[in-house]
Amino acid sequence: MVGYKFMGRAHSNAYRNLSFYFNTEVEPVMQAIAGRNEAGVKKAAEKMGWATYETDWRRLIERDDIDLIDIVTPNNAHVEIAIAAAEAGKHILCEKPLALTVEQADRMLKAVQKSGVVHMICHNYRFVPAVQFAKKLIQEGRLGKIHHIRATYLQDWILDPNFPLVWRLQKEVTGSGAHGDILAHSIDLARFLVGEFKEVVGMMDTFIKKRPIVETSGGLSAKADANHLELGKVTVDDTSAFMARFEDGAVGIFEATRLAGGNRNGNRFEINGEKGSIRWDMENMNLLQVYFTDDEAGLQGFRTINCTEELHPYAGAYWPSGHIIGYEHTFINLMVELMNGIAKGYSPVPNFKDGVINQAVLAAVEQSANTKKWVEISDIYKHKGNLINL
Structure with a gap:
């Protein structure tokens, strides 16, 4: 997992407790967590149950004992980490929103589609x-x-x-x-x-x-x-x-x-x-x-x-x-679908495609706020160079 603050705690709790409630074909093993502040990430690893820690997320990508990269960083880091993880053949769970822009989100989608890895975006409220x-x-x-x-x-x-x-x-x-x-x-x-x-x-x-x-x-x-x-x-x-x-x-x-x-x-x-x-x-709820x-x-x-x-x-x-x-169980329910997807080789919804569409709606509203006009979602894709074949 990359990051360890609010969402890091929520995701860590879900990984720790998933097998207590559900039987899945694969179970998460909390191998390593990454953060830039060594004292902070070390403390987080000990408290939240991660076996090891790194101060550079790239080390997680390089490690052979890691199959899934969970991104809970601020939004501007999502695209670089996700694309690197996909190119390394790692499955990916990413917090929302998927990226800063539609273009970034589309690059992330193309990367996971090219590599064939399992991918999800963490819209946990679906799983209430x-x-x-x-x-x-x-x-x-x-x-x-x-x-x-x-x-x-x-x-x-x-x-x-x-x-x-x-x-x-x-x-x-x-x-x-x-x-x-x-x-x-x-x-x-x-x-x-x-x-x-x-x-x-x-x-x-x-x-x-x-x-x-x-x-x-x-x-x-x-x-x-x-x-x-x-x-x-x-x-x-x-x-x-x-x-x-x-x-x-x-x-x-x-x-x-x-x-x-x-x-x-x-x-x-x-x-x-x-x-x-x-x-x-x-x-x-x-x-x-x-x-x-x-x-x-x-x-x-x-x-x-x-x-x-x-x-x-x-x-x-x-x-x-x-x-x-409670709130924490929404993440456990989402993780059930993620583990089943990894076991069977498919990307459960919501996945990066859902993340791209969500990003397009966000962009359309922002464009409308600037132009004071109705904006069609399809025009966002055309305006951005017809990036996405939905």
Whole structure:
């Protein structure tokens, strides 16, 4: 694994606990972790259960005892590491968003396709049992033709103007702000549940344009010296919102912000079809609200399903009904698919192709925000030199 902070902890926990809950044909062995700070990566390796550590990710690529490279670095490092791993014949799991641009994402996709390695992108929210069950209801036609999706992803961790200028606020490192960091998840869930985007129109804004500069940043929980007066420019969005039309005729409304006070991780969606509706909220991730139009008059309304029964996807591997699971289990569920893919030689979804499409939707919204016009997703590929044959 390359990197060891927030996502490094989440992925490490999943590797450590996967075989406790699931039987897969291959099981992960935590051979080595890489990070530039030797003291930090050594401590992380000891705490999280990695057998060895390296201070240069290239050493992981060179090692014969490593088959899978897991990329949990800041976004600007994804493309170089992924392409090097693919050329060395290593399977790859990469955090989202896949890259900084559509061109980079396409290069990564071409590299894994050329080498034939197994690849996935870590959109872990797909693997919440309630979300998987929502997908099952939609596939079975229980909601009929889908008309609407409205999705929000609201956080508040940078609401304080004195929160420092961490890497997630610097375009050259992260690509975009709330747009690529969290709205990418909403886009992926919409593709998973509703279908492909056709066109979008959006807007993006930055409300706090300068923040304190710090020598090191700890991510979502970073702090700046109250007496530190040197400020740096925020070069990404604080908020992103857009409307969308889907290929199948559905319409959608999406919003993401990291300045919505009181929302710690408000990843939510509602989908409306001709026969019913579903609602989901990550902060109550085990619960799915479902409404069917053919319910008896007088008893109609949303019912709440606790998706912890054995028949709910992945839930049967954990605890008895009603004994809820948490955020960390979404990564375990994703790793199950990754291990099965490695065993059988295929790339489970979401994979790098999904990552490229997600990147194209992100790019289309950003282009729309700049031009104040509707943008077709297909035009992004044409505008970028018709890079991708989808």
